[in-house]
Amino acid sequence: MATVSTSVEEEQKALIIIPTYNERDNVTPLSETILRTYPNVELLFIDDNSPDGTGALLDVLAAREPRIHVLHRPGKLGLGTAYVTGFKWALARDYVYIFEMDADFSHDPKYIADFLSAIRDADLVLGSRYTVGVSVINWTLPRLLISKLATLYVRLITGMPASDATGGFKCFRRRVLESLDLDRIRSNGYSFQIEMTYYTWMAGFRIREIPIIFYERAGGVSKMNKAIVREAIWVVWRLWFKHLFRRKPPRTPFYQPPQPASR
Numbered sequence: 001m002a003t004v005s006t007s008v009e010e011e012q013k014a015l016i017i018i019p020t021y022n023e024r025d026n027v028t029p030l031s032e033t034i035l036r037t038y039p040n041v042e043l044l045f046i047d048d049n050s051p052d053g054t055g056a057l058l059d060v061l062a063a064r065e066p067r068i069h070v071l072h073r074p075g076k077l078g079l080g081t082a083y084v085t086g087f088k089w090a091l092a093r094d095y096v097y098i099f100e101m102d103a104d105f106s107h108d109p110k111y112i113a114d115f116l117s118a119i120r121d122a123d124l125v126l127g128s129r130y131t132v133g134v135s136v137i138n139w140t141l142p143r144l145l146i147s148k149l150a151t152l153y154v155r156l157i158t159g160m161p162a163s164d165a166t167g168g169f170k171c172f173r174r175r176v177l178e179s180l181d182l183d184r185i186r187s188n189g190y191s192f193q194i195e196m197t198y199y200t201w202m203a204g205f206r207i208r209e210i211p212i213i214f215y216e217r218a219g220g221v222s223k224m225n226k227a228i229v230r231e232a233i234w235v236v237w238r239l240w241f242k243h244l245f246r247r248k249p250p251r252t253p254f255y256q257p258p259q260p261a262s263r
């Protein structure tokens with residue numbers, strides 16, 4: 001074989017799980033951009049019978065391109081259960097890196113390269129909007145405050161040292177998902193992200209944050225609502241209670257600023 005120089009790590013297969021609900025205008029450009037840029041990456045869309053016909057369009061894309069996969073669910077069952085379905089699908093196959101990503105271009109595909117490089121010495125990589133100041137484009141002030149407060153609240157109650165605990169752009173190493181009891185994850189909104197990262201941290205896995213700029217969706221409607229915030233408020237206390245007497249991992253921040261090159 002001529003490809004001796006490529007390390008085994010680089011050949012590992014990655015799967016990006018993308019839940020969709022009414023993302024008709026986004027799925028074609030998004031999948032084209034990702035597949036063109038990353039030859040070892042495949043996509044799994046989980047569509048919840050989107051009324052705008054996203055599911056049918058995804059079937060057309062998948063029929064043309066073997067690196068696109070689609071699962072259909074009968075109705076809007078929420079983001080958390082969509083990801084759990086996708087994780088199980090990935091674990092039944094040979095993917096080594098398994099991503100969560102939104103379909104609405106809030107998560108810029110250019111960062112996938114940063115995730116793939118950071119995961120080499122981590123088990124979970126989180127895209128963070130708050131490593132240095134705030135990197136969010138086009139959010140209202142209340143939305144930003146909720147998000148910042150959520151991370152602070154998680155840190156105060158559980159001790160988890162994430163700079164961004166509710167982000168949804170992340171990459172798991174396969175063994176993390178194999179070790180978690182996925183059927184135990186109940187929450188669906190913000191708190192799904194908190195729960196997944198928290199269990200990963202408590203299990204002693206290596207977590208790293210990388211900086212991302214988050215762009216609010218240009219078209220379509222966000223799923224953010226009061227019920228999602230209420231769910232997160234309770235879930236954090238449930239996590240706290242569950243591990244009340246369990247020893248916590250060290251509180252070393254997940255984000256480590258790059259060291260200035262020494263001369």
Ligand SMILES: Nc1nc2c(ncn2[C@@H]2O[C@H](COP(=O)(O)OP(=O)(O)O)[C@@H](O)[C@H]2O)c(=O)[nH]1
Pocket residue numbers: 018019020021022023046047048076077078079082101102103104106217221222223224
């Ligand atoms: N399958 C599925 N996807 C969903 C559901 N709710 C939201 N999504 C998708 O999850 C991603 C994030 O949702 P979005 O509304 O942008 O949430 P926000 O960015 O937090 O405001 C997008 O790709 C949505 O299409 C759902 O109930 N089922």
Ligand SMILES: [Mg+2]
Pocket residue numbers: 102104106217222
């Ligand atoms: Mg969004």
